[in-house]
Structures are given as C-alpha cells and as structure tokens.
Amino acid sequence: MHCTEWHYVCRSCDHRFTLPGADLSFSYGAFLGVSSTPEAVLLDAFADPAYAEIQALVSEDERTTGLTAVATGQLARTVAGSVFDPDSNRSPFTFAGTPPCPRCTSSEIALLRATETRWPGDISPATHKQWDALTSAEKAAAVSHILSALHR
Numbered sequence: 001m002h003c004t005e006w007h008y009v010c011r012s013c014d015h016r017f018t019l020p021g022a023d024l025s026f027s028y029g030a031f032l033g034v035s036s037t038p039e040a041v042l043l044d045a046f047a048d049p050a051y052a053e054i055q056a057l058v059s060e061d062e063r064t065t066g067l068t069a070v071a072t073g074q075l076a077r078t079v080a081g082s083v084f085d086p087d088s089n090r091s092p093f094t095f096a097g098t099p100p101c102p103r104c105t106s107s108e109i110a111l112l113r114a115t116e117t118r119w120p121g122d123i124s125p126a127t128h129k130q131w132d133a134l135t136s137a138e139k140a141a142a143v144s145h146i147l148s149a150l151h152r
C-alpha cells in the first residue's frame with residue numbers, strides 16, 4: 001500500500017499544504033493515519049488488538065447506542081487518534097478525517113485536489129505503547145473521557 005499527494009487549503013489562514021492520502025491500493029480495513037507534520041501510519045483495523053479494545057469500549061458506551069456500524073467505526077478511529085502514539089514530532093495522527101492546519105491548527109480544512117503523484121514518505125504501522133501501558137480501568141476511563149469531550 002502506498003499514498004499519493006493530496007493538496008489542501010486552510011479556510012482560516014489560506015495556508016496551502018500537502019498531505020499523504022490513501023490510494024486504491026489500501027485494502028478493506030486498512031486505515032491511514034496522517035499527522036500535520038506530515039507523517040503517515042497504517043492502522044489494520046482487523047488485526048490491531050488495541051483497535052479492537054477501543055472499538056469494544058466505544059460500542060459498549062451508552063452514548064453510542066443507535067449508531068450505525070460505520071459511525072461507530074468512525075468514532076473508534078477518532079478515539080484511536082487520541083490514544084495511539086503521536087508522530088516523531090509529537091503531533092497526533094488522525095485516522096478519521098484530516099489533521100489540523102500545520103500553520104494555525106484550525107480544523108477548517110478543504111481538500112483542493114487528490115493527485116496521482118506518489119507520496120515519497122514511509123508508511124509505518126501505527127503504534128500504541130502508551131495505550132498498552134494502561135490498565136483495563138484506565139483504558140475504559142480514557143475512552144469515556146474522549147467520548148464526553150466529543151459530545152460537548
């Protein structure tokens with residue numbers, strides 16, 4: 001799997017920047033994580049045990065009752081972006097949507113163009129050492145905390 005260069009513009013400060021985007025080589029269940037830096041990681045939703053834990057905690061939460069499987073998956077990937085390890089510059093990876101503007105940190109980002117130019121950077125597997133070090137109770141509390149923040 002590899003990425004192509006996707007061009008974006010920030011609606012807040014007009015900054016134009018390029019991020020790696022998933023191309024058609026991505027298989028079902030493979031999700032790209034992108035940071036503002038930008039760096040790219042790959043989340044294998046079917047094989048990653050941490051993601052399975054997050055998805056279970058999100059599904060069990062009463063605030064997600066009635067959500068479709070697609071919406072629950074989107075929410076689980078949003079949570080993963082908060083609890084998975086950040087990139088080498090301490091910028092978090094976004095597994096659902098687009099990371100914030102690298103200049104002003106606004107989340108009002110618009111895609112200008114998805115090109116077919118190969119992204120030159122590496123895509124390494126997403127890591128979650130911080131998450132792995134938590135107890136079960138701490139993991140449940142972390143997911144609950146993030147869901148509370150999202151529902152505000």
Ligand SMILES: [Zn+2]
Pocket residue numbers: 010011012013014015101102103104105106
């Ligand atoms: Zn901006």
